Amino acid sequence: MAPDSFRSALIKTAWGDFLATFSEKGLKELRFPNSDHPRPGTTAARDSWIMATDNAVNLILQGQEPSELPPLDLAGTQFQQTVWRLLQKIPLGSTLSYSEVAARAGKPGAARAVGSACGANPIPLLIPCHRVLARGSRLGGFSGGLEWKERLLKAEGLSLV
């Protein structure tokens, strides 16, 4: 197999099958359930990574803290990595605004850029971009579809105005 051909696996959940794609380094991308998933073919990624991913995804969908995460292979710019790292520190059930994340990243005023970084997040759920709302607890946007953002927040027990 080619050096950079990725291995993928379906993650079965109550909300449909997510598609997890792995590199040699770890989980590289997680896609929401939808019809145009390519067939995963032989799932040759390490079993432990698949199990960890499956476990984490399903727990988060139930609003629980994942017990363990697979290694993440995050590819992005410096700013994006900073933002993504910050997002992972948001406790389950709590939220931040885009401007707050920007401030924590040391770039006050870059709220809009944070929105872009969130949209570029390759691994939703494990990197909780859904816990970032617009100012005043307004929902804001979501690349994967607002239904998911709402669903995830609801699972974490958040009441959305």
Add this chain to the structure above:
DNA sequence: ATCTTAACTGTGT
């Protein structure tokens, strides 16, 4: 309360 306009930053083209 809602609409319009303008600043703002990082990223892709």
Add this chain to the structure above:
DNA sequence: ACACAGTTAAGAT
């Protein structure tokens, strides 16, 4: 250099 994006803040209606 330019336009866009998961924003915000300020003004106008």
